[in-house]
Amino acid sequence: MNTVKISARQFALIVIFFSVGSTILTIPGGMTQAAKQDAWIGAILGTGISFILVFLYITITKMFPQLTLVELNEKILGKWIGRIVSLCFIFFAFYSSALMLADVGDFLTIQILPETPNAALQILFAIIVIMGVRLGLETLARSAEILFICFMVLFIILVITLLPKVELENIQPIFESGKPIIKAAFLYICYFSLPLVVLLMVFPASVNQPKKAEKNFYISILISGTILLCLIILTILVVGSTLSAHQLYPSYALARMINLENFLQRIEAIMAAMWFITLYFKMVFYFFAAVIGLAQTLKLNDYLPLTLPLGMILVLLSLLVNPNTVAAETFNTDIWPLLVSTYGLGLPILLLAVQYSKKNFQRNKQQK
Amino acid sequence: MLGIAGVLVTALIIVIKEVPYLKRKKLKREAWAFSFLLLFAIGLGIAISLQLNIPNPRNGLTTIYKPLSELLKYWIK
Numbered sequence: 001m002n003t004v005k006i007s008a009r010q011f012a013l014i015v016i017f018f019s020v021g022s023t024i025l026t027i028p029g030g031m032t033q034a035a036k037q038d039a040w041i042g043a044i045l046g047t048g049i050s051f052i053l054v055f056l057y058i059t060i061t062k063m064f065p066q067l068t069l070v071e072l073n074e075k076i077l078g079k080w081i082g083r084i085v086s087l088c089f090i091f092f093a094f095y096s097s098a099l100m101l102a103d104v105g106d107f108l109t110i111q112i113l114p115e116t117p118n119a120a121l122q123i124l125f126a127i128i129v130i131m132g133v134r135l136g137l138e139t140l141a142r143s144a145e146i147l148f149i150c151f152m153v154l155f156i157i158l159v160i161t162l163l164p165k166v167e168l169e170n171i172q173p174i175f176e177s178g179k180p181i182i183k184a185a186f187l188y189i190c191y192f193s194l195p196l197v198v199l200l201m202v203f204p205a206s207v208n209q210p211k212k213a214e215k216n217f218y219i220s221i222l223i224s225g226t227i228l229l230c231l232i233i234l235t236i237l238v239v240g241s242t243l244s245a246h247q248l249y250p251s252y253a254l255a256r257m258i259n260l261e262n263f264l265q266r267i268e269a270i271m272a273a274m275w276f277i278t279l280y281f282k283m284v285f286y287f288f289a290a291v292i293g294l295a296q297t298l299k300l301n302d303y304l305p306l307t308l309p310l311g312m313i314l315v316l317l318s319l320l321v322n323p324n325t326v327a328a329e330t331f332n333t334d335i336w337p338l339l340v341s342t343y344g345l346g347l348p349i350l351l352l353a354v355q356y357s358k359k360n361f362q363r364n365k366q367q368k
Numbered sequence: 369m370l371g372i373a374g375v376l377v378t379a380l381i382i383v384i385k386e387v388p389y390l391k392r393k394k395l396k397r398e399a400w401a402f403s404f405l406l407l408f409a410i411g412l413g414i415a416i417s418l419q420l421n422i423p424n425p426r427n428g429l430t431t432i433y434k435p436l437s438e439l440l441k442y443w444i445k
Contacts, residue, residue, distance in 0.1 A: 095425060163430070230399055298401055305398045308382040309405035316412045321426055331426065338433040 001325040010141035011217035021282030022189040028235040029249040035184035035243040042184030046067040047225030050193035069200040097286035101318035130311040194344030201289040371417025
């Protein structure tokens with residue numbers, strides 16, 4: 001099953017897309033709510049902490065470099081506990097992809113296509129996600145290479161066209177909020193780097209140059225951190241912290257402000273392509289991790305037959321997860337950080353601790 | 369009614385697409401997992417289109433994490 005290999009560069013691009021993912025759409029709002037105009041400091045702090053997290057992830061993969069996270073669970077925690085933990089992890093990945101799908105549907109119905117029923121958009125988006133998973137990791141990695149150029153071009157257009165609109169007063173006074181910066185940073189990590197644990201289903205088992213990929217992991221965190229930092233600073237400078245805290249999708253409001261000499265304006269729908277690319281990759285890898293994880297837990301040799309029924313459940317679940325926007329917001333700010341910390345922080349630390357004590361125990365036995 | 373029809377048609381399309389593949393490759397365990405998941409999906413779909421009261425995983429997660437979340441709110445205000 002693990003015959004497909006991707007190169008270290010493709011892996012780096014996947015990390016960039018995955019960590020930028022839904023963060024780019026929602027996080028400026030949550031962070032400016034918490035820390036007002038100091039949200040960007042929180043982003044810098046968060047990116048710094050993310051390096052430690054990546055170090056943690058790389059450390060646990062070094063114990064058994066050929067295994068994915070689900071196989072690692074079974075190897076370290078034993079057959080039955082490992083399987084239960086794996087099933088919880090699969091549920092987390094699957095539930096997150098349903099959340100992302102619901103997010104995409106909400107975003108489209110609220111901002112672009114208000115008359116279209118939510119379910120129709122979600123089904124359309126789910127079809128390309130399932131298609132991606134069925135075509136396999138290599139196809140996804142190559143499409144990441146192509147779409148990265150689109151993404152960067154759109155991003156650079158966004159930044160350059162907004163530069164004339166910058167008002168420096170919006171970011172002053174700096175360091176006014178103090179403690180809430182920590183809250184903003186925590187929120188940032190919960191969207192930016194803790195979900196990266198899902199990529200341990202791909203890395204390092206399916207990457208053909210693990211050593212180089214490790215280095216690229218850090219570099220791509222740096223790149224995506226910079227992208228998000230630019231976006232958050234621009235949101236604060238152009239839209240202003242008060243206004244962006246009240247927006248559901250501040251970065252879309254940002255794209256709306258593009259206006260060059262009354263000539264180039266209303267191009268936010270083109271800019272939205274940027275969000276779709278990153279959201280797609282984030283969702284596809286959540287779903288991919290759930291499918292592969294389930295196949296490995298059940299000891300199946302072929303994951304293809306699982307994709308279509310799981311995709312159907314994905315669409316149905318995404319209709320259930322968010323009853324309304326207010327409920328979605330409370331879930332995103334109250335429950336999601338804890339849910340993702342359980343798997344992004346708790347699970348790796350648990351694995352490390354169990355493996356370490358096992359080793360110590362064996363060594364003590366040998367000495368006696 | 370339309371919802372139920374949609375669910376059943378989708379399930380039928382999935383069966384038509386996947387069953388020959390499963391038969392050709394003689395995948396037994398995969399076939400079990402496939403049929404279990406598909407039955408679950410059909411049940412869920414019909415329940416949703418009849419607007420039955422389904423236990424929402426969202427509520428379960430909220431119940432589990434609520435005490436922790438309140439503690440966290442207290443720590444970082």
